Amino acid sequence: MKTHGDRGWKSLPSYLDVVVPRVLEFLEGRSLKITFFLVGQDAVQEENAGLLAAIAQAGHEIGNHSYHHEPWLASSPVAEIEAEIARAEEAIRAATGRTPVGFRGPGYSTSATLIGVLARRGYLYDASTIPTFVGPRGSAPRRRGAGGTCSAPGATVCGPFAPTSWNGTAGALSRSL
Numbered sequence: 001m002k003t004h005g006d007r008g009w010k011s012l013p014s015y016l017d018v019v020v021p022r023v024l025e026f027l028e029g030r031s032l033k034i035t036f037f038l039v040g041q042d043a044v045q046e047e048n049a050g051l052l053a054a055i056a057q058a059g060h061e062i063g064n065h066s067y068h069h070e071p072w073l074a075s076s077p078v079a080e081i082e083a084e085i086a087r088a089e090e091a092i093r094a095a096t097g098r099t100p101v102g103f104r105g106p107g108y109s110t111s112a113t114l115i116g117v118l119a120r121r122g123y124l125y126d127a128s129t130i131p132t133f134v135g136p137r138g139s140a141p142r143r144r145g146a147g148g149t150c151s152a153p154g155a156t157v158c159g160p161f162a163p164t165s166w167n168g169t170a171g172a173l174s175r176s177l
Helices: 007-011 016-029 046-057 078-096 112-120 134-145
Strands: 035-038 061-064 164-167 172-175
Touching: 016 046, 035 046, 035 078, 046 078, 061 078, 078 112
Parallel strands: 035 061
Antiparallel strands: 164 172
């Protein structure tokens, strides 16, 4: 909503109370486990505590989706990225009892700086640019909504098509083009 300039974004509207119970029921009925990438500012909302705990209690993986969910995160200075990831980790851990080991950037965005922060923090994977055509296509509506620029002042919102993978021996992330 913020990226599109919708005024209601400041109230941080949430659909978790509607979606989470339905999705958990659907997954349980099919004996499926998935990864939920959680936004830190959703995790600190008292009304979401039980919902997010239920996700973890059902055995689903919990991933980090940043604290503020700003699509230009990947182009921020390293200190800001580090603070955003750390703050989300703390909020997610408090809400679910789990420390995330996977990350997906808002708006499918990524950068070498972001990958470096994740590797230093011990993340096992980054799903920001899953090596398919889905990531760039997912960014297309936002590009259109932002006047075709896909950026905020001084920041690139949509990351390049650059699949990421981990070096399994060292547990560190590397980029492959």
